[in-house]
Amino acid sequence: MMSFKDLVKANRSYRRFFEEHTISEETLLTFVDYARITPSGTNKQALRYYIACEKELNGQIFETLVWAAYLSDWQGPIEGERPAAYVVLIQDKEYTMATTADAGIAAQTILLGATELGLGGCTFGNIDRDKLKKILKLADNFEILLVIALGRPKETVVIVEIEPADDIKYWRDENQIHHVPKRKLKDIILSPI
């Protein structure tokens, strides 16, 4: 496979997809199996997963997500460009999570696994959790943490380096290329280097 550096670079947040490119349940389970063996704070393993790759359920999940907060004139992908699958990250509250880092560890692992296969996606924290919990028929002890939308990306995302005082809002140019401002390495290192 590609170097880890190239994998990390290729793993952008994608929000438009070739919806006709389906993702199988088997593939989704492969990604969750990666997350399963990641480090977990004090090994509590409180995370649970709900996977979806069927058209009707996908449509229901789609309606619970808030898309791209900074693109105020865009309401999310049109039909045909929507995610082909979802992985919902859930905490079983019967098990205490030692750190809140667990969900991020799992999410990044799933997305890097998807990237290796030429897929991509976007992690949502802004979710209508009550509505989604009803759709997925989750028992009371389950709390929705994050939703990962997945598909074959149908957009180009580029990173632009910014100065400390610059705006961090992402934006799309006239060619629909998505630009993501990222701070420079020297601006995020606090140790003397």
Place this chain on the structure above:
Amino acid sequence: MMSFKDLVKANRSYRRFFEEHTISEETLLTFVDYARITPSGTNKQALRYYIACEKELNGQIFETLVWAAYLSDWQGPIEGERPAAYVVLIQDKEYTMATTADAGIAAQTILLGATELGLGGCTFGNIDRDKLKKILKLADNFEILLVIALGRPKETVVIVEIEPADDIKYWRDENQIHHVPKRKLKDIILSPI
């Protein structure tokens, strides 16, 4: 490089190292540069990093970490088996983090990058934060989130699959092999499969 699956499998939590195998500042900066371009909730990029690979500072950081909560008769690695480097994940509180997942995303990315090079490590949430903040001379707006210890692993870690009711505590056998119980895939999937 190896497949992503093999990379994730090789990325265990290691707590004993060949301390004489040093890790350069340049290598640590490479790992932070991977974390720099990872997805960040609403792209806030509130994470900052302090890197350490020098003996005296390493020793000071070591003293602020609580090692392996479940190994009650083990106080952490002896001299010569301690980490060769650290990456401290810090939040700049002048920037709101959109989700607590950011630190986990960064930590997992750094550890997978280290794994690619035959290194390994362990992420700490149980830290004497006040003490470490003084050691690193961090300003008031900086909050320590996680510490990642890194080195060339000097121990064998194996995963064992468990039933839902089994104990999740990791343990070491008489040959000092570290066993980590992980739930089975079917036990962490909530969707009908």
